[in-house]
Amino acid sequence: MDSDLDRVDIAIAERLQRDGRLSNTRLAEQVALSEASCWRRQKRLEERGLIEGYQAILNRRKLGLGVMAFVQISCHEHSEEVTAQFERIIQAAPQVLSCHNTTGEADYLLQVVARDLDSYSRFVEKVLRTLPGVSSIRSNLSLRELKTDNRLPVSELVSL
Known part of the structure; x- marks a missing residue:
């Protein structure tokens, strides 16, 4: 594990992993940070490669991939x-x-x-x-x- 990660970083990563469309406002509320501080932490996690990207999860069967x-x-x-x-x-x-x-x-x-x-x-x-x-x-x-x-x-x- 990256030694510089704290509980707030982990909480941000966990919540974004559950919902990548979570707004910064809602995310900041959930992890008890100001919006600016939350945004900076999220950007730092992205820059360090902990967060590699965001994507929609598609249903393969509904797409016809049986x-x-x-x-x-x-x-x-x-x-x-x-x-x-x-x-x-x-x-x-x-x-x-x-x-x-x-x-x-x-x-x-x-x-x-x-x-x-x-x-x-x-x-x-x-x-x-x-x-x-x-x-x-x-x-x-x-x-x-x-x-x-x-x-x-x-x-x-x-x-x-």
Whole structure:
């Protein structure tokens, strides 16, 4: 944790994480600061990279993205050049929501969305199977989403 963060910084981050559209006036009220002081603290958190940005959370199913897959990719080649090419392709693929270089059986774990199984199959054929250095691809399809949340447990960092 950033050692310069205090309870007020954590409270600001936690509230903005819950509602990124929260006005400075309401935020200042909730954390018991003047509006000017609250604004300065929020800007400092942004400048230091603790707050990376703001976005709307969209409902993937209502947008027609009915398939969520978790894909394990193992590689037989780990050269710097092949790895860089692999990462460029993955980063450019809008269907890939997240990609993690992992320990264990697989080298990478991807979270992928698609309209339907046919669309997912095309993504596997045209993108994943063409990735350099890949030796195996294992897909696990989500049958039911029990929890999805991008909010970090910042209130656990400092008891408020």
